[in-house]
Amino acid sequence: MAGIVTNPRSGKNADTRPHLTESGLIRWVLIGAALLFVGLIVVLPMITVISESLRKGWDAYLEALKDPDAMAALRLTLITAAIAVPLNTIFGVAAAWAITKFKFRGKNLLITLIDLPFAVSPIVSGLIYVLLFGAQGFLGPWLDSRDIDIIFATPGIVLATMFVTFPFVARELIPIMEAQGVQDEEAAVSLGARGWRIFFKVTLPNIKWGLLYGMILCNARAMGEFGAVSVVSGHIRGETNTLPLHIEILYNEYQFSASFAVASLLMLLAIVTLIIKSILESRMSKEHES
Amino acid sequence: MMRQRKADRVLPGLNLSLGFTVAYVSLIVLIPLAALVIKSFDLSMSEWWDAVTDARVVASYKLSLLTSFYAAVVNLVFGLLLAWVLVRYRFPGKRIIDGLIDLPFALPTAVAGIALTTIYAPKGWIGSLLEPLGIKVAYTPLGITIALIFIGLPFVVRTVQPVLQDMESDMEEAAVLLGAYRSRTFRKVILPELLPPLLTGFALAFARGIGEYGSVVFISGNMPMKTEIAPLLIITKLEQYQYSQAAAVAVGLLLVSFVLLLFINLLQRWSNRRLRSVTKGA
Amino acid sequence: MTVLKKFQFILIAALILTLLSACGSKNDNKEPAASPSGASPSATASESNGESSAEPSKVPDPIELLNVSYDPTRELYEAFNASFAEYWKQTTGGKITIKQSHGGSGKQGRAVIDGLEADVVTLALGYDIDAIADAGLLKADWQKSYEQNSTPYTSTIVFLVRKGNPKGIKDWNDLIKDGVGVITPNPKTSGGARWNYLAAWGYAQKTLGYDEAQTLDFLKKLFKNVPVLDTGARGSTTTFVEKGIGDVLLAWENEAYLALKEYGDDYEIVTPSLSILAEPPVAIVDKNVDKKGTREAADAYLKYLYTEQGQEIAAQNFYRPRLQSVADKFKDQFGELSLLTIDQDFGGWKEAQTKHFADGGTFDQIYTPGS
Numbered sequence: 035m036a037g038i039v040t041n042p043r044s045g046k047n048a049d050t051r052p053h054l055t056e057s058g059l060i061r062w063v064l065i066g067a068a069l070l071f072v073g074l075i076v077v078l079p080m081i082t083v084i085s086e087s088l089r090k091g092w093d094a095y096l097e098a099l100k101d102p103d104a105m106a107a108l109r110l111t112l113i114t115a116a117i118a119v120p121l122n123t124i125f126g127v128a129a130a131w132a133i134t135k136f137k138f139r140g141k142n143l144l145i146t147l148i149d150l151p152f153a154v155s156p157i158v159s160g161l162i163y164v165l166l167f168g169a170q171g172f173l174g175p176w177l178d179s180r181d182i183d184i185i186f187a188t189p190g191i192v193l194a195t196m197f198v199t200f201p202f203v204a205r206e207l208i209p210i211m212e213a214q215g216v217q218d219e220e221a222a223v224s225l226g227a228r229g230w231r232i233f234f235k236v237t238l239p240n241i242k243w244g245l246l247y248g249m250i251l252c253n254a255r256a257m258g259e260f261g262a263v264s265v266v267s268g269h270i271r272g273e274t275n276t277l278p279l280h281i282e283i284l285y286n287e288y289q290f291s292a293s294f295a296v297a298s299l300l301m302l303l304a305i306v307t308l309i310i311k312s313i314l315e316s317r318m319s320k321e322h323e324s
Numbered sequence: 325m326m327r328q329r330k331a332d333r334v335l336p337g338l339n340l341s342l343g344f345t346v347a348y349v350s351l352i353v354l355i356p357l358a359a360l361v362i363k364s365f366d367l368s369m370s371e372w373w374d375a376v377t378d379a380r381v382v383a384s385y386k387l388s389l390l391t392s393f394y395a396a397v398v399n400l401v402f403g404l405l406l407a408w409v410l411v412r413y414r415f416p417g418k419r420i421i422d423g424l425i426d427l428p429f430a431l432p433t434a435v436a437g438i439a440l441t442t443i444y445a446p447k448g449w450i451g452s453l454l455e456p457l458g459i460k461v462a463y464t465p466l467g468i469t470i471a472l473i474f475i476g477l478p479f480v481v482r483t484v485q486p487v488l489q490d491m492e493s494d495m496e497e498a499a500v501l502l503g504a505y506r507s508r509t510f511r512k513v514i515l516p517e518l519l520p521p522l523l524t525g526f527a528l529a530f531a532r533g534i535g536e537y538g539s540v541v542f543i544s545g546n547m548p549m550k551t552e553i554a555p556l557l558i559i560t561k562l563e564q565y566q567y568s569q570a571a572a573v574a575v576g577l578l579l580v581s582f583v584l585l586l587f588i589n590l591l592q593r594w595s596n597r598r599l600r601s602v603t604k605g606a
Numbered sequence: 607m608t609v610l611k612k613f614q615f616i617l618i619a620a621l622i623l624t625l626l627s628a629c630g631s632k633n634d635n636k637e638p639a640a641s642p643s644g645a646s647p648s649a650t651a652s653e654s655n656g657e658s659s660a661e662p663s664k665v666p667d668p669i670e671l672l673n674v675s676y677d678p679t680r681e682l683y684e685a686f687n688a689s690f691a692e693y694w695k696q697t698t699g700g701k702i703t704i705k706q707s708h709g710g711s712g713k714q715g716r717a718v719i720d721g722l723e724a725d726v727v728t729l730a731l732g733y734d735i736d737a738i739a740d741a742g743l744l745k746a747d748w749q750k751s752y753e754q755n756s757t758p759y760t761s762t763i764v765f766l767v768r769k770g771n772p773k774g775i776k777d778w779n780d781l782i783k784d785g786v787g788v789i790t791p792n793p794k795t796s797g798g799a800r801w802n803y804l805a806a807w808g809y810a811q812k813t814l815g816y817d818e819a820q821t822l823d824f825l826k827k828l829f830k831n832v833p834v835l836d837t838g839a840r841g842s843t844t845t846f847v848e849k850g851i852g853d854v855l856l857a858w859e860n861e862a863y864l865a866l867k868e869y870g871d872d873y874e875i876v877t878p879s880l881s882i883l884a885e886p887p888v889a890i891v892d893k894n895v896d897k898k899g900t901r902e903a904a905d906a907y908l909k910y911l912y913t914e915q916g917q918e919i920a921a922q923n924f925y926r927p928r929l930q931s932v933a934d935k936f937k938d939q940f941g942e943l944s945l946l947t948i949d950q951d952f953g954g955w956k957e958a959q960t961k962h963f964a965d966g967g968t969f970d971q972i973y974t975p976g977s
Contacts, residue, residue, distance in 0.1 A: 056506055061413055068409040069421065071402045075474050076424050078449070079431075079439035086442070125348045132342040135335050142593065146585045147349050150357075152528060153581035155535030155555040156433070158574045161562070162356035165363050165571070169721030170741065172359055178721070186722040197352055209486070219335050229336050254430035260538040261433060261555075268722040269707045270672060278432035283708070285438060286840040287680055288868050290848070297435040304430030311423055378965070379974055445849040462849075463834050542841075545834040546792055548973035559837070560794045563712030564964065565719075565737050 083301055087294035098284070098292035099299060106272040107280035108299075113188065114276065115256040118195045123249055126203025130241075131233075134211035135219065145208070151200045159197045160265025163190055186268030191276060194262040199252045206248030210241055243314055250307050258300055357578070364571035375572040380548055381557060385576065388554040391465055392533030395472030396480075400526045403480025404518070410481075411488045425481050428474050433538030440471055441543045463545030468553065471539045476529030483525035484518055491517060520591055527588040531581050668701040669903045674724035676711040676797055676886070677840050678861050682923040683728070689919055690910050694903070702903060710838045711797030718743065718891060725895050725904040728888045730797025732948075733955035735889050744892045757885040758911035759925035762945060763798075763805040765876040766846065766855040766862040773853045777878045778809040782827035787852035790832060791842045793962070793969050797886075798839040800963060802856040805882040807962070808946040812880065822968055829972050847873070858884065859940070863924035877941030885948065 056064070087095055098104060129148060133141060151159065165171050167184040177184060184190045222236045238245075260278040267274045275283065277300055284293035367375060375381065409415075410422050428436065444451045444461040451461055461467045491514070499509040537555040545551045554577050561570035675683060687704040694702045707714065707722070715734035718724045719741040729735055732749060739746050749756045767775050773786050781788050791799040803825070810824035834851060836842045839858060843865055846855040854876075857865070862875050888908050895901040910916045917927040921936040952958040962968045 064405060065409050065413055065415050068402070068406045072406065072421055072424060075470075075477060076427050078443055079436060079474065080427065082439040082442050083435060125345065128341040128348075129345040131337060132345050136338045136342070138342065142586070142589050144345070144349070145589050146582070147353055149585045149589070150353060150582065153531035153535060153585055155537060155558070155574070155577055157537050157555045157558050158360065158535065158578065161558070161570070161574060162360045164720050165567070166356050166359045170719060174721060185720060186717065193352070197356070200352055216335060223335065232336065251426065251429055254426070258430050258432040268717050269709050271706050273705060278434060281432060282434055285844075286677060297432065300430070300432060300435070304427050307423070307426065307430060380970070441849070445851065447850045541837060546837065547835055556837070560792070562716060563710065563795045565716065
């Protein structure tokens, strides 16, 4: 998960020291195999989505995106991401700081708990909030008497999304901050810097790209989450449907190309992610050289 | 302010960051998961055991574990290959391939499932090619495995990549100077170094696969005892209003995940320690 | 140091606030819509009730209803809601919006139990509404509230086959032949599939002289021919139509006609000799309408299903209408067949559920080896 950037030196490795690499033939066989694998597993589904979405032409494509229910779903998806990503970012930074800069007991357990949402079935991620906040849940009656809606409303969707995207930023930062150690910060302390200044002036510049990459992944996943949100959403059209749920609805209404059109919108987001990451990489390598 | 604290804590913010972390983890992860466990204990011990060891449940656990395992193995091999190719070689379109690796994180799982089913169903692009050969993909465990390979792809690549990048070439250089062949260098020098991240990626992909629902349910065919995955069984129990039974099956799944992850993190510790000792040694 | 402490405090407070505002945001955007419609219309409604006729000068506040329904009714309620809104405007002068939620019947029932604030539920089977009643959200004898078992329209289970019926499928016993691929959703997760299952059971029972073991054997053979069990009715239709799998789809009659409408001439409908009267019932969720004060509107909404217009919309969407005049009008649309009923032939949903679909029931026995 810690793969932030392709190492700027990597190109040099390959070409300048022939004794440290494979013969040209093997190299191209390996590259070919890798490309074939990515092609089969990732590119082909992508092409399917695009070709299906355009099966009825551009007009139908745009029509599907302009549909008011699609717009409502887009809005909800954006709101959800706008709440979940910043909160998880703050959490990720705090967790990474505590875990990498200090020693304390139970650290391994804490890391495992942070990882847990990766491994929990999305269905379970939704179910736990239903058990907690649903009308029959542990807090249900209390919430009901105060007229607070959590499940089948925006808060429930946000919570489920937060759970699912919970580890991304922390997972990204922990290895980076671990590798950097505490020397820089300690030096700053000895020079008289205090509290937040250390973080903003010393730590943040060191981790900013990793942080950003973590946020990008977190955001992509937040917008794309299906299973967990499906359990807590209630599927009210134009109200509690997120984009992935809207895709499912369209698919179930035999509007296949419309559903793939909306899906391609989410894929576009992934591609934007790709571009941002590419820009990050080139900046990073420039910084490295200077 | 600092001096009042213990000497070894030179840096500020332990209380704030740890406090916030623990509070947040409790709110978002611990308390909800506790609710699940408590709910499952609405059942008596024997009922709980019966719910988890029911033939269909056991079959679904087995299926989920096996298909995730196979998918993780495939990802282990091809993830290593991809990471290797992306770090060590130059070829056109490398950036794009590198970015595509993250796509499975971003694409809604349901879309992935529908797209994969479209491709691998008997009438699909690949399904129609395989059908004359007698290979059925969609609606078989093979189809489930392919969906899980898709879902787990980023994990291995992204854990191996940084380690491969940071790997010092000195050792390889030394091995070559000592007359080792490339394949031997790879086996004896590079692979041991990559083993911890490989295992970590493997375990993450494995754990993610066990719980996956959205992408699998379209391609699996959902035949009881054959292609019915554990998360689907949780849904099935819920549809019959058996909350505690559903919770029990979920807790069983959760336990497996938790043990796996604990194992991962121990591995990671081990790898860190090893790396440190290696760098110290060098 | 105090500055730092204060800062920590402010930060934490800010975080908690964000969290709370996140929780509150729903209230912000929902309460204004719901509470005016919640508190005041009940007053206006009872007033206008007292005066026995709504005066045009007194326009009631806009009302919002939530209809939680199962999967195949999307098209039906889209048309019906528009018609009802028009009717409501004409009779009361007020504006009414109906929000729809669709999903698997069991899933939807569960959502209502867990707090989805449905004013009315229109589900695939009485069993799911019974479950909501068990949770105390509506009265136990809800099915007596409206005419005809609270089922304004019915349907049945028919076969959808590929054009020309290449496998020559005419009746249920053709489904157990070798080499016939049967597509049905999973009875454990789909309401429609339970109707499918019971119809097959009823047929087998009758033709095999009510011999339980042989009937089970018939079902076993039938499900041996099922290559895919989707979780919902729509999933099965997609598998059959889009993916081209199987030779026959067991489907709601309305779903089969809809597929015919969507996909034109590639398919045809086969009506078996015997099927089951599928009754998808409707009910008001007492607890929710009382809380929101929307009982009046919800009641009018369900009653409108029984009117001539309502019945016609149902018939246009391929549901069998209850009203004789409308039924006569659409007589040619539906094939004739004899129908079993859940209450007379299966002892009601509770019994059918325990016997067939609960854990260890006949459906489980089909798939459990050695039983």
